[in-house]
Every structure is written in structure tokens, then in C-alpha cells.
Amino acid sequence: MDWQSIMSLSIQQALGPSAVIYCLAAIGLNVHFGYTGLLNFGQAGFMAIAGYSMASIVSTWGLSLWLGIVVGLLLTVVLALMLGVPTLRLRADYLAIVTIAAAEIIRQTVGSVTLVDYFGGQDGLTGFNDSFSALNPFEGRLGIPGLVTWRSYDFWVMTVGWTLVALSCVIVWLLMRSPWGRVLKSIREDEDAVRSLGKNVYAYKMQALVIGGLFGALAGFVTALRSAAINPSFFATDITFFAYTVLLIGGAARVLGPVVGAVIFWLLISALGLFFAQATAGADPIIPTWIMTSTQASLMRFIFLGLGLMLLMIFRPQGIFGDRRELALDAR
């Protein structure tokens, strides 16, 4: 058992581009679900719209990457409006149904054979990140030698990504301490009460949906840039649910919840994956083959993740930053 490499690779994941992506997606969900109480199960759809806009503007139409980013952000706003107009007047569960369906529609559309000339079908698109990697100031492997290092391109994505995370957290913090944020939190608690006090609940929910969607769009850009490729499988439904897991680990309605949640999530999931991979590898594995083979072991991390989530919900349902007093109110 090589504990050194397990630790090193886990930290690499916990601070790496994947954690950035889930962190940004969870920040968006935090605005939706944590603060406003909107049940968005289609964060992957917002990510896909943004990522594909950026990639196809460059690869298919041969225009600038920066234009692609602007178009991606605009289309994300359009998507949020399209989802919000019919559903935000209805009960919260309708938005959940519509968003999860919309995310799948988007994924199936960009992966379809009919549009293969534009979006590359199931193979997706590549070669759109040249102007981004051209800006990469790093060379060689970077990090803490002997503990954890990253490829220079990954390090560049991380630098940009964590900067975006920091900016997003500042924006969320500024918004949520304001009277505007107070109205959002009030809507989460009771819409009718807020309406009776003269606030246009519908408009606030729409603003929250758009803003949370834009954070999701940032996650979509990073998803495409870190792989230098994009394809429909990057935006499967489980991305949204992992982002919810990240949010709940950190604690909903807390500015830094998604950040800590993402780091812990990726630390755990890669440490568990590596542990079971090593424990079942080789001619004489630590876990005998009659208990599990290495193929079966690759799924163990998800089983343990589920167990961990259950324990979290039992012993610390408010997440890491949450306030237990708030949850006690629900029991009354």
C-alpha cells in the first residue's frame, strides 16, 4: 500500500480543476437552492449551454474564444429566462422537473447526429482552447515538490478557476448581506409573506435563477477548458447531483460552503478510489479476490460516498458551516 501516492494524488484532485468545476457549480446551486429555495436539478444544463457555446463559436465558426465566452454567458441568461418564465409562478417542484428535463434535452441535442456538423455529436469538439493556453505563464510541473504537483496547463486552469471561485464568493457575500439577499432568503422561508410585504417575488426568483445559472456557466467554461475538449458525457445528470452533494457537505446558504465542500468531496472520492484500487491490485491483493475484484472495487468509492452522506445527514445535517439552530426550527 503506497500511502504517499494516495495522499499526493488525492490532494492533487482536491485542489485541482475538477474541484474548481464542482465548486463553481455548487456556488450557483447555493444561490438557487441555499438562499432562494429554488430546486434546480439542471445545473449541468447551464454548464453545457455555456461550455458548448464557447467551444462551438471557436471550433465550428472559427471566431474568438472571448466572443464564445460572452455568447455562452448570454445564452445562459436566455436559458434561465426560458426555464423561469413558465415555472417560477408555480410551486418549487415544477422547476425541479423542468430543469432536470431541460438539462437532458440540451445534452441530447448537442450530442445528436443531426447537429454533428455544429457540435460534433458524441465525440464533441476539440481545439478551441488555443488562445487560453497561449496565456499560460507556467512551465513544467508546479506545486509542492515531493507532496503534490500539477501539469503547467492544469495549474493555469486552477489559477484562473480558483480566482473565479474567489470572485464568485465575494459577489455572493456582497449580494447576500444586502437587503436584496434578505428578500431572497425571505422567499425561501415563505413566498406569500414576502408578497404580502410588497415585493415582486417573481422578479427576485428570476434574478436568482439567472445569477445562479451564470455561476454554473463559469463551471461549464472551466469544464471545457481543463480537458481542451467538450462532449455530452461531461454534462450528465449526476454532475448536478454531485454538485448538490458538494453544497450539502459544506452547508447550504453559507458563502464558503461550496468551496470547502468541493475540496472535501474530491479528497474523499479520490482517496477512496485510490485505496480500493491499490488494495485489489497485484497478484496477492490485500482484499482477496473472493471478496471483490478490482473491477468491483472501482465502485466502492461511490458506496462509501453514499455512506458518508448518510452519516453527514444524521450527525451534521447542516453541513460543515451550517448552524444547527436553524435546522432545529424545522422540527418544530
Add this chain to the structure above:
Amino acid sequence: MPADATTTGTTAADPSAARQALADVAHEPGAAKPDPILVADHVVRSFGGLTAVDVDHVEVQRGVITALIGPNGAGKTTFFNLVTGFDRPDSGEWSFNGRSLDKVPAYKVARMGMIRTFQLTKVLSKLTVIENMRVGATGQKGESLLSAMFRPMWRGQEKSNTEKADALLERFLLIKKREDFAGSLSGGQRKLLEMARALMADPELVMLDEPMAGVNPALKQSLLGHVKSLRDEGRTVLFVEHDMDMVRDISDWVIVMAQGKVVAEGPPDAVMGDQRVIDAYLGAHHDSELTFEDEQRILAAAEAELENARKEEHT
């Protein structure tokens, strides 16, 4: 705060004058008032086959406390929902301060100066009491997305709103709970908080939906005092209530609803003795013995109805 009432355009006239004006009003359903703040005409709302509200004409006098009473299912809360924009009538016209409220959404009704509370109190559980109060203030600059991120743009207003909220909390005896979550308050305290929060918007008309429901007797007296104080500072109060002692004690005028219609109006004492009101509450035949013929007639009518229902099922 009496001083504030005048700033909102409320004519903080002497409340006794407003009550005097009611002396000449006929004790009839739909009676015209000298200075109505709320007028409803032909407001109808039905749910499937049930006509919940069918109000021909009703006026609410400015500057007094009007009670809306009636047996369960009389349509009081539905009528409340209709006039405050939380529900839409099938037809009808209704206006507040002379401005039509047809198709005006609930939040705009509230901004016009008509703030309601709810039968089942709606406090914002996971916000502190003071935050609950701050939400109530209207016209906040910091509530628009563009200025929200820049604190200097709303800091001053926030401070004055907080001062106002503190004064109201003091008055409603909630100041000790200032930093507690609203969800940790008792039922009576929630009613107080809801009323105090409504006052943050300086409403001209306060609509209270069963303010006494679930409030312990000790708190009731203080709540009664608070409702009276609303009138004394020049606001109009319309409330739904089942507690007849409260109705008798504080209301200047009583409107009685039964089966969706306004069946009687008048000062509390006159209304309580009104035959139509007693009938509405207790049924028309509560004090006369049924004769054999009457019983037969009722039985036949019931059977005919059942028969009709059966036929309809088959078709």
C-alpha cells in the same frame, strides 16, 4: 408611531370623528359609508360548483376598525385573498382609495398601502426577528440588484429602517427577542411579529386574518390594545375573527358574511342581536320545533336531491 401615519398620506383624523360618521349609516348589507377606503362590487369567486364568495356591494369606512365575521366556510378568508390580490375573482370590481384593484398583483396592492397578515402566521423562520422586520420596509434601495452590492448606497436607509424596526419591536414587546430566529417564537409572539412587520410599510389599511387564533388569553389583551392603537394612529383596520368578545370589544363596525354573501352590517351590539346573524350562525330553525310535515318535506327534498345526484352519475 403616530408621527409616521401622517407622512404616508393618511389623514390622521380624530378616530372618534370617523366613528361618529358611522352613526348615520344604515344597518343594512352593502350600506354606503361616508368615507370608504375599500369598495367591492359584485365580487364572485367559485371553486368548481361551490360559490365561495358572492358579494354584491360592500364598503369599508376609513379610520375605524371593521370586523368581518361569519361561520366557518362563509368566505371571509377567500374575500380577504381576493381584495389583497392573492386570489382572482371570476368577476367583479373592487377598489382601494378609489383606484381599481382589478388584475393588480398582490405585491402592488401591498405597495399601495394595504398590508395583510395571515390566518396561519407566516414568519420567516430562519431569519432573526429584526431581519423579519427589515424585510417589511418598502422602497428599499438595497433591494434592487444593481445597488445591492454597494453598501454605501443603502447603508443610511438600512439604519433608519432598523431604528424604526426597533421602535416597533419595543412597542410590540418583542425587543428581547430581537436576535432570535423568528421560528423560535411562540404562536402569540408570531402574531405580534407579523403585525409589527406589517407596520414597517406604514400601511393605510391593515388587514388582519384571525389575529387571535392560537393566542393565549394573557397575550390577547395586549394584542387587542395593539389593534386599537393602529386605529388611534389613523390607520384603518379590517379583521376576520371568530372570537366574539374581541369583536364586541374593539370593532366599530361589523360586517357579517354567510355562504359567501354579506348578510348583515352594523355596530357590534346591533349586529349581535340581528336575526339574520343568529340564523347564519345557528341555522334558521334552531329555535322552532320541526312539525311532522316539515320533517317529511325536508326528507322528500333530500331524497329528490340524492336521486338527481344518482342520475347525474349515470349520465
